Amino acid sequence: MRVPRLIPELPLLWRELTELSARKRTYVIRSIGAIVILSAVLLMLDGVSGMAASGRSTADRLSFELMGVGSVAFPRIVSILFLAVELLMPAFTCGAIAMEKERNTLGTLFVTRLSPITIVLEKLGSRLIPMLTILLLTFPVLAFVYSLGGVESSRLYAAVWLLFWESVLYASIGLLCSAWYSTTVAAFVASYVLTGFLIFLTFLMRLPLPTPQMIWQAGEVGGYWLGRGRTAFLYSLGSSTGWGLVLATLPVMVSIAAMLLLTRSLLFRRAFVGHSSMLLKIFRVVDNFFQRLNDRAGGVMIIPDRISLPGLDPVAWREREKKTLGKARYLVRVLMVFEFPVMFLCIMFVMFGDANNSTNMQGVLFLMWAITGMMVAVKAATLISSERTRETLDALLSTSITNRELLLQKILGMRRLMLVMGTPLLSVHLTLFLMHCNYGSWDTLAGLANIGLLLLYLVVAMAASWNLMHLMAWVSLLLGGRSRGQAKSVLMATILLAIWGVSSVLFLRTEGELYRGGFSGYGREYEAYETVQFWRVQKRLFRLDGAVDAAQQFLSAATYGSFRQFSIGSTYGTDSSMLLEGLVLAVVLGWHWGLYRFVRWLTLRMSPWILERSDTDAETFTRTRATQSLMKGTG
Amino acid sequence: MSTADDSAGATPVQQQAGGRMAISLRNLWVSYGNFDAVKGISLEIPRGEVFGFIGPNGAGKSSTFRVLATLQRKFRGQAYVCGLDVLRQPQQVRDVMGFVPDFFGVYEDLTALEYLHFFAAAYKVPATRRKGVIDDVLTLTDMSHKAESPVDGLSRGMKQRLALARVLLHDPQVLLLDEPSSGLDPRARIEMRELLKALKEMGKTIVISSHILSELGQLCTRIGIVELGQLVAEGSLQEIYRRLQVMRLIHIRVENASAELEQRVREIPGVAKVETQVDRWAISLHEDQTSLAELHAGLVDAGTRLTMFQPEAMDMETAFMKLTEGRTI
Incomplete structure (x- = not known):
């Protein structure tokens, strides 16, 4: 008698997992992911236990005083895990279907007996399993924290439940993008933009959307965090347990089901779409629309297409004149897309926000940097790998152009994109400048000094931003230049930049500890001020956006007189404090400029390795003395 | 990798040979990890010759071409193009050599004219001479009527002709053509053959690899047969037939x-x-x-x-x- 199978045969899932297990990249990503998460968790745990056993030795921390610390540590660890899911899940899923399209293997799946929904679900499963295994790695830590006490078992179950659905939610978003776009890179960018937008709406704008993270957050901190008038619904969901929690996640499940069904329908419709740029198509439609409008209304084209031919910089010319994100006319539209919402938000915050609290503006700045970083990194990482994918690199490398010229011209071709992305950033900084101006005191010397400092802030902020964009571009080119595929180069560059960006969070705790430990007495302020400054410099030297952050600190100092914060009544005068703050800023800016120049130099130095060809400039053949004499002899 | 000691004694000789020899390979080895793609190929091709490189897939033809085209950083032995050391003087080798790889990599966002201007600039042809040179190569390759067409829309045969036009921009002495007739229809193949004959008459040294063996028979003055990374036969067609007792x-x-x-x-x-x-x-x-x-x-x-x-x-x-x-x- 034939026994029916309890678990259905899942050939696609099996193939996917076999493929994943055969790739070196899988283990690298998993290891890095696990190391980053565990480091963050352990450092945070150390900080929390440090707080509980303040002033005691490390050995004493494992005393009874740690009992109950779980109530503080547990929510923080879970928050880190939510962040990890949001950062990693789109990267895991974006290639699930797009890669099949790139390899022309999706058609062969369609002619099998696998139904579209089976394909979608098995793809989902194949990407969920690696994420869940990474989460599983942190469970021993959760168990340890639980053992410290202070955590209700219902919260533990809620965390596991909500983390699972958070993973499925972001996997569905990634899968949807993967079904829509024809390339992994496009799907990668789109899934992170959607993820970032969702985080922006929920976490930064605090809209009460019932995502798993919001439900968790509401359950932990409730109405205080969400603000007045937004609490009732989510707080009741977040604090529920058992079936109540299942019910609370029902909207998430419905959203996931809707996205998977949409993915299923897109699977066929978008299976054989060309590799042409979606952005270019949209621009062409807009072009046609305006052309017709101009024909009827007699309008004038402000930036017409120029017929230009390359001069001495053919590679930069092509990037500038022929690429979608290079043409001036198209870049103006990209600028509009970013600039208008940013300007709108800035005006709203200026009109209705609190002049002394620029948190919302910081949120906009964060979002703009996330988008800018993503665009610059993706573009720079694929500068060489796109040539490899399209099989144009060999033809280019067999010409007289040197490796150094090629890389420099590639980056030069990105300048317009950087200018466009820098403009909304300038708008935000300009708004901050205007918000911090003390308009009533322009007639006094102090007021004018304040304006001068704020103007200096504006210049420094833009210089730091320009430097950061170049640093990210060169780092991405260095990391992604050697890769054979675009997806791999983008993954490598963005993961490193993301880790570099996020890892700075680890340093914030140290500064917090310094504050707590150092300001108990009046007489110790001066020492603490110097120590804090020292740590700030260290932090900003390490941070990817250290120079931009230093400019922000300078703004804060220039506005609220934090130069004087620690020095009133002491022998340390205001001017000296200002000098120190200025010195800190100069050191940080100099360091980051040096860092950018170093990465640029290193990339150019490694150009033969990146481009895989020898170059007279980079690899000058040095003859030994013995060889030279031998040659003289034979000659 | 070629070392200073390897080539020191040979360099003056090579420089003399450079006068006669367009290509000179001595004990060339190319390895990818543990796999040896080319195992000690030695070969000399005089100037003005059309040399056919024949071999099954994976025999080492493309690896040898990549060495000569200065695109292979790591190899052992010595390789010279017109007497120039591929390893020591790659930039100078690029000036005297034109390479058409075995795939159609074209920039889809350019027209044929822009494509040629792009490569003329990459080959550092002076701006004042570019228009004349491009007109000449377009005429030679019979592509003048397609100058304004987007490269992406060209047929495979046209793309291959454009690729040939590209490598003629800097008037190289040696042309390395890796499978130029691959995937072409019979008409395009015949047209390509006629074009290569014209280049041969212009005195260019052409090294060509192909699977269309009958074509090589009609075009080449000498052939080399490669298998498993080794040159198993080399000479004129008649010599090879005689040697093989065909x-x-x-x-x-x-x-x-x-x-x-x-x-x-x-x-x-x-x-x-x-x-x-x-x-x-x-x-x-x-x-x-x-x-x-x-x-x-x-x-x-x-x-x-x-x-x-x-x-x-x-x-x-x-x-x-x-x-x-x-x-x-």
Whole structure:
């Protein structure tokens, strides 16, 4: 008698997992992911236990005083895990279907007996399993924290439940993008933009959307965090347990089901779409629309297409004149897309926000940097790998152009994109400048000094931003230049930049500890001020956006007189404090400029390795003395 | 990797040879990890020659081309193009060499004219000369009518001609063409062959790899057969046939066929084998011992009443199959 199978045969899932297990990249990503998460968790745990056993030795921390610390540590660890899911899940899923399209293997799946929904679900499963295994790695830590006490078992179950659905939610978003776009890179960018937008709406704008993270957050901190008038619904969901929690996640499940069904329908419709740029198509439609409008209304084209031919910089010319994100006319539209919402938000915050609290503006700045970083990194990482994918690199490398010229011209071709992305950033900084101006005191010397400092802030902020964009571009080119595929180069560059960006969070705790430990007495302020400054410099030297952050600190100092914060009544005068703050800023800016120049130099130095060809400039053949004499002899 | 000591003694010699030799390879080894793609190929190609590079897939042809095109950083042995060391003087080698890879990598966002201007700038052709040079190569490759067409919309044959136009921009002395006829329809293939003949008449040294062996037979002055990374034969076509003792197959029809007559035919000097087929006899002949005319006379002397005497064209496929034994990787 034939026994029916309890678990259905899942050939696609099996193939996917076999493929994943055969790739070196899988283990690298998993290891890095696990190391980053565990480091963050352990450092945070150390900080929390440090707080509980303040002033005691490390050995004493494992005393009874740690009992109950779980109530503080547990929510923080879970928050880190939510962040990890949001950062990693789109990267895991974006290639699930797009890669099949790139390899022309999706058609062969369609002619099998696998139904579209089976394909979608098995793809989902194949990407969920690696994420869940990474989460599983942190469970021993959760168990340890639980053992410290202070955590209700219902919260533990809620965390596991909500983390699972958070993973499925972001996997569905990634899968949807993967079904829509024809390339992994496009799907990668789109899934992170959607993820970032969702985080922006929920976490930064605090809209009460019932995502798993919001439900968790509401359950932990409730109405205080969400603000007045937004609490009732989510707080009741977040604090529920058992079936109540299942019910609370029902909207998430419905959203996931809707996205998977949409993915299923897109699977066929978008299976054989060309590799042409979606952005270019949209621009062409807009072009046609305006052309017709101009024909009827007699309008004038402000930036017409120029017929230009390359001069001495053919590679930069092509990037500038022929690429979608290079043409001036198209870049103006990209600028509009970013600039208008940013300007709108800035005006709203200026009109209705609190002049002394620029948190919302910081949120906009964060979002703009996330988008800018993503665009610059993706573009720079694929500068060489796109040539490899399209099989144009060999033809280019067999010409007289040197490796150094090629890389420099590639980056030069990105300048317009950087200018466009820098403009909304300038708008935000300009708004901050205007918000911090003390308009009533322009007639006094102090007021004018304040304006001068704020103007200096504006210049420094833009210089730091320009430097950061170049640093990210060169780092991405260095990391992604050697890769054979675009997806791999983008993954490598963005993961490193993301880790570099996020890892700075680890340093914030140290500064917090310094504050707590150092300001108990009046007489110790001066020492603490110097120590804090020292740590700030260290932090900003390490941070990817250290120079931009230093400019922000300078703004804060220039506005609220934090130069004087620690020095009133002491022998340390205001001017000296200002000098120190200025010195800190100069050191940080100099360091980051040096860092950018170093990465640029290193990339150019490694150009033969990146481009895989020898170059007279980079690899000058040095003859030994013995060889030279031998040659003289034979000659 | 080539080392200073390896090449030190040879360099003056190579410089002298550079006057005569367009390509010079000495004990070339190319390895990818533990796998040796090229195992000690040595080869000299004089200037003005059309050299055919034949071999099954994975034999090491493209790796050898990549070394000569300065695109392979790590290799052992010595490689010279027009007397210039590929490893030490890559920039100078690029100035005297044009390379067409075995795939169609084109920029889809450019027109044919822009594409050529792009590469003219990359080859550092002075801006004042570019227009004239591009007009010339467009005329030579018969692409003038397609100058304003987007590259992406060109047919495969046109793209291949454009690729050839690209490598002619800086007037190189040596052309390296990796499978230029691959995937082309018969008309495009014939047009490509005619174009290569024109370049040969211009005195260019052409090194060409192809699977279309009959084409190489018509075009090449010398060929080299590569298998498993080694050069198994090299020389003119006639030399290779002679060396391989490739037998000529002659089909005959005889009115008075009999076992006795067949035996007499077998005894004719130079005849290796007589195979009886449905309506004919297939004679395998050592042509280096007995010419076709001598065989014909011998058959008549043996008393055969011939109604058909049809020698098969001696082809490179036979030589190729004999040499490579189908050992592809």
